[in-house]
Amino acid sequence: MAFTLEMARGALEKLNAVIEEKKDYLTDLDSAIGDADHGINMNRGMKRVMEKIRDKEYSDFGGLFRDVAMTIMSAVGGSAGPLYGTFFMKMGQKLAGKREVAEDEFADAMQEGLSGIMALGKSQLGDKTMVDALQPAIDALREPAPDASAAWAAALKAAEKGMEDTIPMLSKRGRSSYLGERSIGHQDPGATSVAYLIASLREAALEG
Amino acid sequence: MIGILIVSHSEDAARGIAQIAVGMSGAADDVPITGVGGNDEGGLGVSVAKIYDALTEMLPACDGVLIVPDLGSSILSSRGAIELLSPKDASKVVIADAPVLEGSMLAAVEASSGADLEAVAEGAREAKNLKKSDH
Numbered sequence: 001m002a003f004t005l006e007m008a009r010g011a012l013e014k015l016n017a018v019i020e021e022k023k024d025y026l027t028d029l030d031s032a033i034g035d036a037d038h039g040i041n042m043n044r045g046m047k048r049v050m051e052k053i054r055d056k057e058y059s060d061f062g063g064l065f066r067d068v069a070m071t072i073m074s075a076v077g078g079s080a081g082p083l084y085g086t087f088f089m090k091m092g093q094k095l096a097g098k099r100e101v102a103e104d105e106f107a108d109a110m111q112e113g114l115s116g117i118m119a120l121g122k123s124q125l126g127d128k129t130m131v132d133a134l135q136p137a138i139d140a141l142r143e144p145a146p147d148a149s150a151a152w153a154a155a156l157k158a159a160e161k162g163m164e165d166t167i168p169m170l171s172k173r174g175r176s177s178y179l180g181e182r183s184i185g186h187q188d189p190g191a192t193s194v195a196y197l198i199a200s201l202r203e204a205a206l207e208g
Numbered sequence: 209m210i211g212i213l214i215v216s217h218s219e220d221a222a223r224g225i226a227q228i229a230v231g232m233s234g235a236a237d238d239v240p241i242t243g244v245g246g247n248d249e250g251g252l253g254v255s256v257a258k259i260y261d262a263l264t265e266m267l268p269a270c271d272g273v274l275i276v277p278d279l280g281s282s283i284l285s286s287r288g289a290i291e292l293l294s295p296k297d298a299s300k301v302v303i304a305d306a307p308v309l310e311g312s313m314l315a316a317v318e319a320s321s322g323a324d325l326e327a328v329a330e331g332a333r334e335a336k337n338l339k340k341s342d343h
Contacts, residue, residue, distance in 0.1 A: 035280075041253070070257070073288055077253025079281040082288030085256060089291075120287050175280055 003106040003148075003205060005061055005099040010204035011197075012053065012068065016046040018196045030189040033176035037078050038189040045076035045084070060099050061109075065092030079121075079174060080190065083130060086120050087113035103151050103205075107141040114138060127172035128183065130190035133162035137198045152202035159198040163191040210319045210328045211240035211270035213262055214312050215277040215286055217254060219246035225309050233316035240266055241316060245282075254281045259289035263301060267293075272300040272325035274315050276332055278308045302329045310335035 019026070019042045026039030052071045058064040065088040073085030087110075094109040095101060101109075114134050123129045140158035145151035164187065171183035174190075212229065216222040222243030230241050244262045247253030259275070266273050275290075277283045283303065290298050302325055304311050311332035318331030 037253070041247075044247075044249070073285075074248050074255045074257030077247030077249075077251070077255060077281075079284045081254070081281070082256050082284045085288060086291065120284060120291070 002100045002102055005058060005064060007201075007204040007208070008061060008064060009053065009058075010207060011200045012046075012049060014200035014203050015197055016050050018200060019043050019046050019193070022196065026189050026192060029187055029192055032186045033171065033179055033183050034189060035078070035175050038080060038193065041076045041078040041080055042193055045072045045081065048072075048075040060095070060097050061101075062092045062096030062098075065089065065095065068092075080193070083117050083121055083190070086116035089113075090116040103145075103148055104142055107138050110134070110138045110141070121173055123173045126169065128166045128169040128176065128188045128191075129173050130188075130194045132166050132169070132188065133159045133191035133194035133198070136162040137194070148205055152205050156195075156198050156202045159195045163187065163195040166191045209238060209240070209270055210315075210323065210325050211242070211266045211273045212312060212315050212319060212328070213259070213266060213273050213275045214241070214243040214245075214308065215254065215259055215275055215282045216243065216245035216308065217252045217278060217282060219244070219250070221245060221278070225312050228309065229312040229316040233313050233320065235316040235320040239316055239319045240270060241312070242266060245278075254285040256285045256288045256292070259286055260292050263289060263293060263297070267297050267300060270300075272302070272328075274302055274304050274319075274325065274328050274332060276304045276306060276308055276312045276315060300325070302326075304329055304332035306332035306335045310338050 023039035023043040030036050030038040049068050049071045069085045069089035073081050091109045091113040094112040123131050137155045137159035140154040166188035171177045176183045214222045214225050222245035226241050226243035244258045248255045275286045277286050286303050290301050314335045315328050315332040318328040
């Protein structure tokens with residue numbers, strides 16, 4: 001049971017494809033409560049990530065995730081830029097020098113990344129943000145599982161539940177928080193793209 | 209001398225606000241005032257890299273830099289850029305809790321008097337109290 005550098009690269013490719021496919025949906029979600037740019041911004045950011053990493057050789061997660069972080073931070077253009085950027089930067093620092101880790105060690109690195117997001121966004125669980133999908137996914141990935149496939153299935157299920165759980169929440173962060181009560185009843189776009197990230201990691205992990 | 213970095217979703221707005229801050233504050237020519245904005249394709253948005261580049265250009269010539277951001281992602285992206293600096297450089301940068309135009313102008317006034325970073329940040333913060341009308 002191990003998550004490899006090649007799986008990480010595959011997951012980024014899958015994330016780019018799913019964001020491309022869902023960019024209008026993400027933008028629709030964001031136009032209900034945000035500034036309608038999450039789909040476009042993530043699409044631009046992930047395309048640029050792929051241009052950066054596609055033909056480049058990496059010897060460890062640290063180098064790969066640092067490039068992903070720097071590209072996302074410059075190219076995304078909205079709040080998702082610094083937030084996803086910090087996530088990959090902190091993950092890369094935690095996994096520096098490694099090209100293969102057990103799922104629970106990968107979960108530890110994701111937790112480090114999530115701590116970066118929470119510090120930067122001053123966000124907590126329940127604020128109707130990315131955190132609400134990411135934390136349950138990490139917790140699920142850490143649970144003992146018979147194999148990697150079961151661990152990632154649990155993580156995806158938890159991320160999707162976390163994403164859906166943002167619908168009745170009152171937004172406490174970002175532009176949607178200016179809407180107050182009117183933010184209730186809408187699914188958070190950031191939590192939605194996090195669910196795509198977890199789905200991409202799972203798919204890449206299963207393909208091996 | 210404290211430098212002032214204006215961060216906006218629009219590059220035109222950032223530059224224009226910098227121009228107003230210099231012009232209306234009577235800031236001495238030696239106060240470095242820069243504006244950055246827009247995503248890296250020239251559209252509306254904010255780029256952490258642009259803020260980081262501006263900071264690394266300004267810091268060697270300044271005792272500190274006050275960032276005056278417009279809204280939302282500008283604030284988050286400014287925090288993200290500061291995180292990329294060395295701890296020593298990061299300790300010389302503060303994000304102002306102030307309206308972007310008025311704050312930049314009052315910060316420029318303070319900076320041109322030779323005030324330290326804390327005083328320049330306080331000057332910007334006072335811009336919240338500028339009254340424009342009774343309504």
